[in-house]
């Protein structure tokens with residue numbers, strides 16, 4: 001838990017937010033500024049700044065982020081297509097330094 005981290009405060013329910021899904025490892029919330037009709041954030045409960053800061057012992061947690069993406073993707077309308085994006089570092093667009101995946105869906109993406 002990092003008191004100055006907005007995602008830690010959401011996980012701790014200090015900031016109210018509707019959880020789309022939750023398990024032992026992660027939560028899923030709607031992005032406050034969606035860039036697609038469906039824009040979820042999959043956030044591990046452990047504070048890790050980004051992939052640079054992840055350690056081999058975080059392997060299970062990182063896998064759980066992908067499995068949570070798979071789980072919430074079941075609820076997407078057909079054809080259930082989605083992108084999963086991890087921004088790592090300010091120059092890559094990371095603004096919240098608590099690791100998270102953007103799950104974006106519902107519009108046509110031509111690729112990267």
Ligand code: AMP
Pocket residue numbers: 006017029030031032033034041086087093094095096097
């Ligand atoms: P990134 O820029 O990859 O670090 O992604 C952070 C995302 O968190 C951005 O897309 C923001 O719109 C989103 N965000 C910031 N604060 C909140 C919040 N309180 N609730 C939901 N999403 C948020």
Ligand code: ZN
Pocket residue numbers: 001002005006007008009046047048097098
């Ligand atoms: Zn945090």
